[in-house]
Amino acid sequence: MYRRLLININQVRNRFIHTHNTRLTLPSTKCKERESFAPVTSSTSLSEDKGKTPEENEVNAEVNTDGQRNTEMNEGTDISNATLTSQLETEPEVKPEDSKQLEKTKSGKESLLELLGAMKVEVTTVRKIRPSKTPRTSERPDQEPMESTHSMFQRAAAEGSQQHGTLSSALVAAVSAAASTLPNRHQAESELLKQLRKHEAIPDTQRRADLGHIIANMKVGKRPNGRSNVRPTSQIRFDDDGKGYTQDRGITSELDGVRRRKSPFTSKRLNLFAAGAEQDTLSDLGPTLWDIDLANQIVQATNQMPRNGFEEMIQWTKEDKLWQYPINNEAGLEEEASVPFHEHVFLEKHLDESFPQQGPVRHFMELVITGLAKNHHLMVQQKKEHIDWFRDYFRQKEDVLKEAEA
């Protein structure tokens, strides 16, 4: 059926890709390889060192049929490991995170890497895997361990106080050469030099201890499904949206990178409107019937059913059926919020001259306002009304009170 057919297509396609790759990419890889591969060994191989062995095994398994390549591959990794350790010892001023920029200063390393790069070019099927792995280690879920190493490096850098050591002139020249390749030349140069000086200042032993500490603390992040057949084309996807695509893409995705460049979404526009023509289209009358209808249509077209209890509560909150979070005792008492507390508590000012200054009525009223002051159910207005009622009452009974000599 279709599935069978697809499998066939897949096989044919794979074969095609292999040949395609060797044919097309060979001329360009040499220089690319140096750039993309060099940072790999120096910056992330720290973390890869530990994680390498299983991955290597996978890789080896993949090229099992081809014994020669297999050995080459091993050699390659061995050499890179060796280089790395030797660099760490002999040239400790190189911090791995900076080596991207400083790479050009290390001629010996460069040549080694070149060698490696050249080797890799021969091993086409295997090589594909390596460069694709690097962005993954730095971008994909392994973010955490990488981050921690970064911060540790920074801490290490900070420890090395502000002593300004002197740098060898050759190094300075190399830095400026490196900086000239960058767009912001002067800034880059000064930054590079500053960074170099920092490391110069850190005593050798301390740094080594730091590094040991770092390496010991390092967690090697590994993708849960260590699939090794991620193709360089899918790597473009990783770069673009940072999303993982765990599945094997169909044949269409093979040509992704090629097509992406001429994506129809970036095609020419109609050129009817001036881009900057901003105009306030919001009417001042608020939503019209049409707007409400549009919103209604959208609501009806979409699924507004809650999926769990919390979403139902959100819905109720929006309909104002539910007490709102964060919980506020004074919800719904908005007009009371502007009334200060003393209006509630100190009610003596309402016992003005209309009440007698002393005697049983005054005494009674004082009790009333004490009670009112403690009553939290009434609003200030209601309290005033309460007092007013008594005022009226006593006014009506004035003659009775007079008679009683109160």
Next chain:
Amino acid sequence: MASSCSQALKQHVCKSSTILRVHLQKSWPKRSFVLNSAADQQPAVSSPEEIVIPKKKTWSKEAVLQALASTVSRDPTASDYRLQDDPYLTPKTSSEFKLFSLSQESGKNAAKYFINTYPKYFQKDYAQPHIPCLMPETLEAQIEEVSEAALIERIHMRKVKAAVDLYDQLQQAGTPVSLDVTNQLLDLICFYGDSDPAQENVPEQRNEETEDVQDEPQTKKGRASKASDQLKAAWKENNNAERIFALLSEPNTHSYSALIRGMVKYGAYSKAFSTYTDLLNNRLKADVNTFNALITAAPEVKEKYNEKWELIVDLLKELAEQKIKPNLLTLNGVLKALRRCGTLGKSQAFPVLSEMKALSIDPSLASYNHLLGIFYKPGAPFLGQTDILQEVMNEVSGKSFTPQDPDDAQFFITAVRICLDTKDIEQAYSVHELLGVGENWRLLGNDLQQNIYYARFFSLLCMMENIDVMLKWYRDLVPSVYYPSSNIMRDLLQALDTDNRLDLIPQIWKDIKQLGHANRQKLVEDLLTLMAREKQDQEVQESFAECALDIKKMYDTGDRGKVIMSWTATSLSDVISVLLAAQRRQDAWEILKLFKTHNRVPSEELLNKFLTCVTESGEVNHAVELVQISAGFCLPETPKLIQRVQQEFQLSEQQKNILSDLEIQTFNSD
């Protein structure tokens, strides 16, 4: 039913007003507290942006709940949340589901109806603070005198006729009505096409509007709800809207806009364009809504593809000339119109999109849906267009969309349809992945659309995926979100067949029974054929036999109002061969008798098989009886059977006699 519909509509108003607010505030930076945003936030070590730490963070009222809700993920073993009230009532089939959700909805509507009809019984306000939406709505106008305030009240209550009457009275009394209020009135009249919205407590009003309907042949492909609105009302010549509009001394943009939109909504397209010309002649500017309406009307007034497109371009040019910023609905309107411009659409769709991007309008899912609609016509062959879906998926993947256009909900269905047509399972996975991002699940639309989506996705899975992966999806989706139809179940059986996992059939049969498809003859027959086709190992065969007997029960008990299935010869012989393979001669024997009762004729092959089985057990009586049955059907195979029985069994005298009698009979009949 229409009355309850309108009721539901009203219910949505408060919901939709929140959406509206979202719309208006969309340009604001996202402030709401969302839990997963924490995961997205990269430690911004390298970014040069300054991080401003706010002194105080005000949470929106839903923030806590949103955070909590984001911790709950879907449980594939549980049914949908709204169905969880009562485990006894939890629907197991799609029809039960329909019944459940409809009755839930109508229960709400009935309650609402009673509250609104008898407001005096529902005046007690327990809630503190007060909850307005639980109180009865005032449906009767409160202001009796003839004044502008009364008119405004009637407009707010959407009483079209009453508002028009009041306006006339005000005119006769010589009281001037302000332009704003008149415009609102025009909005109201145009929106409802000069007839009252159907309301539940005035049912007799529905009968009045059938007279004098100006018929304009239209192709209505809109949604059912919209169609029911339009069914009874087309734009009438000189209706109240036009009359009131004519009375205006100085109509402004808003008045024209209302009129044009009403005309477009009720199908008077050419009239809308002539009104627009009026507007231009009066040296007024149109607003963006007017243009949106005109763009949707454009394909209706022109015949040829290029004329349609030219008209749209002209409209857009005028939009630019009047310095009006188009919005998303303009974009979607243009794309939708392009769907009806044939091949022109394919060349112009992407420039339109780029244009909108240049104006910093982000396309919504509806835009992509129209795009897919332009490039993939249903039924047309797909020639090298697979990549358009690919491009679209590249654009949208990983993004969370908010509903902005009623057509947004069509995207997923269209996308998965294309995947199904092009048999592209990878793309279908990425579509499904997109569905899981953020709030995108809301855009899958209502239950019907969900069903369509999952049916398409599922049949694609059945077709393309290996059985283990497919069953994983099956367990995940069925029946918690999707009730497969019997056709999908047949696809599933086919997939089982292709991957040689027939041992799962008894399990699937249980599901079929639960999903209420056990009375679908075609499905059941397929199932039986699959079970009978090959001999399985002992254990599987045993479970098959159980399953077959279970199926037999379905045939027997089909008389409770359900569609009764009738035995066919093949289904009977399939059951028998399954039972025989499981060494259940007694059961098989009983089924064999059913041939007679249902007037079906067994095949010779089956009888031979049966005889072989009887031979193994050495039951002479059965063998003879079998021959008798065969003779009863006058099968040409009978002499051979007799011969076999005579050779393979040790027969008693009486049996020998019976056989020789039969032999003579068949010989004679030949």
